[in-house]
Amino acid sequence: MTTFTNGRVFTGESETAFASAFRVVDGIVDWVGDAADVTDADAVDLGGRTVLPGLLDSHTHPALLAGTAAAAECFPPAVLSADDLVRVLDAHAATISGADAWVLGRGFDDTKFPEGRMPTAADLDRIATDRPVLVWRCDAHSAVCNTRALEIAGITAATVDPEGARFERDTDGNPNGVLTEIAAVNVVAAFIPAPSRDEQIDAIVAIGDELASRGIVAVCDLLSSRIDRPLETFRAAAERGLRTRVALYPGWDPEAPLGELTDDDRTGPIRIAGVKVVLDGAYSNRTAWVHEAYPDSCDHGLRLVDDADVLAAGDWARRNGVQLAVHAMGDRALDRVVELFEDQEPWLDGIPSVRIEHATIVSDAYLARLGSGRMSFGIATHTVFFFAEYDGYEKALRVEQVPDAYPIARLYAGLEPLALSSDRPATAWSGADDVMLSVEAAVRRRTYNGIEFGAEAAITVPQALLLYTSRAASLSPLEGVGRLAPGLDGSFAVLDRDVFTVPDDEIASVRVAETWIRGERMFLR
Known part of the structure; x- marks a missing residue:
């Protein structure tokens, strides 16, 4: 039993719910209240610091990180030109032994x-x-790959583009190394030697340590099939010390159908929680599937899967009692998700049966439609996207779309199952899973270079933190987390500054000083 006292404890119950003390017994909170009522002489004095419930990252990619642990990070602001990219990868290549070893990187914008x-x-x-x-x-x-990688993959001028993807070409029709969308990337990436299972397990444990340094105690992995046997591998990582709760969402592949789940697959701190379908591309490279063509073009982006596959994934999710998560960024993709599922009966209680991932453009009318159908919908969205990728959004969005782009205030008021998340490493910023970075972007609605982006969509610090705690918990089956309340996990983060009172432009500089998971301190800065 450990009692914690003399803190400013944001419990996650509401925007104004604070306490000053709480007690954890066998990893579970059994009391929350006032420091004046604490009589335990051995109570841990929090020194007046701010405490948050353990944070949730509702859309991230630890399996992808584990599967590409050998890749050099090439994110902004370290890489801001093609020369920077070459410099970073060249330095990385010098550390790799083996004449045939792949030189890998990730994150350039x-x-x-x-x-x-x-x-x-x-x-x-x-x-x-x-x-x-x-x-x-x-x-x-x-x-992007080099000429040698194209040769290994057998991609030539005569190679047919994969469905829903492109091998970009020069003016003579020869492949130029640019691989647009996942199916094209996979043709080349299939030849990259996978890290050993031991290496993947060790990488996942290390990722858990990094998440703890951010105050994150639970995550949804929205493409866990980027490694083989993800459930088995993550559970093996737990045996080696991973304490993070993980909800796994393997990708839907009609060429390799998923097997039926057992009760054991669906339960426990590491579980299969759903299946993911990637319906379209991304706004930052103008591949999101849109109704009106992108500015100064006749391009409507890419639709990556057809209705039959989306519905088949939904049938599998219904049959197995888990969620369907659909990546949909463009307005046309978002409309299609609702058209396919709004009249279906939900199959889950307490959480949405269908999650929409990213949801870039959400109008008042679209939000009303989400709430009026029979289906239960939720959204995992972001502020780090417009913060980090403004240069791409500036070219992809029409002026009239900006008020509907990541309208967090509108979503907060109109949709209960809602979360902010990082999408790391599929985000153009180093340290994209820094929750305080996203919170500041939600409050200030300014980009990395100070440009205002839809100020009317700003929310408050408590509101943003609820989208990383209790509101996020309402989106997915991450049980026992999201609030500091009796009967829930004794998982929490202690901050080095009070995020509720620092100036808005200093929120991103607030750091997690300690992270406790189920009553055990897992991180100390």
Whole structure:
């Protein structure tokens, strides 16, 4: 039993719910109240610091991180040009032994490059011509590889584009190394040697430690099938010390149907919680599926799967008692999700049966439609996207769309199952899972370079934190977390400054000083 006292404890019960003391017994909170009522001489004195319930990242990718642990980070602000990208990858290549070893990177954002173009094989050939090089774009939907990687994958001028994707080409029709959308990337990435299972397990444990340093105690992995046997692998990581709760959402692949789930698969701190379908691309590279063409083009983005596959994934989720999560960014993709499911009967109680991931453009009419159908919907969205990727959104959004772009205030008022999240590493910023960065962006509605982005959609600090705690918990089956309340996990974060009173432009500088998971301190800064 441990009693904690003399804190400013945000319980997550509401925007104004604070306490000053609480008690944890066998990893579970059994009392929350006033420090004046504490009589335990051994109580831990919090020194007046601010305490939050353990934070939830409702859309992130630890399996992807574990599967690409060998990749160099190429995120802004460290990489802001093709020359920066080559420099970082070249330095990384020097650390890799083996003449045939792949040189991998992730996270570049070409919209921030002064030349305003995607890097190509010609750029990456400056790193190596005798071994393969591949670097994923920040959205994780597209990538660039060098000439050697194209040769290994057998991609030539005669190669047919995969459905819903493209091998970009030069003016002579030859592939230029740019791989647009997941199906094209996978043709090349299939040849990358996978890390060993032991390496993946160790990487997941390390990711858990990093999450704890952010105050994050539970996550939803929204494409857990990026590694083999994800449930088994994550549970093995728990045996090695992973304490993070993890809800796994494997991707839907009609060529490799998912098996039926057992009760054991669906229960426990690490569980299969749903299935994910990627319906369209991303706004930052103008592949999100949209009604009206992108500015100065006739391009409507990419639809990546057809109705039959989306419905089949929904049937599997219903049959197995888990959620369907649909990646939908463009307004046309968002409309299609509702059209396919609004008249269906929900199959889950307490949480939405259908989650919409990202949901970039949400009008008042669309939000009303989400609430009026028979189906229960929820949304996992972001503020780090417009903060980090403004350069891409500036080129992709029409002026009249900006008021409906990531309208967090509207969503907060109109949809209970709602979360902010990081999408790490598919976000164009180093440290995208820093919750305080997202909270500041939600409050200030300003981009990384200070541009105002839809100020009317701003929310308060308590509201933003609820979207990382109790409101986030209402979106997915991450049981026992999201609030500091009797009967729930004794998991919480202690901050080094009071996020509720610091100036708005200093919120992102607030750091987690300690993270406790089920009554055990797992991180001390």
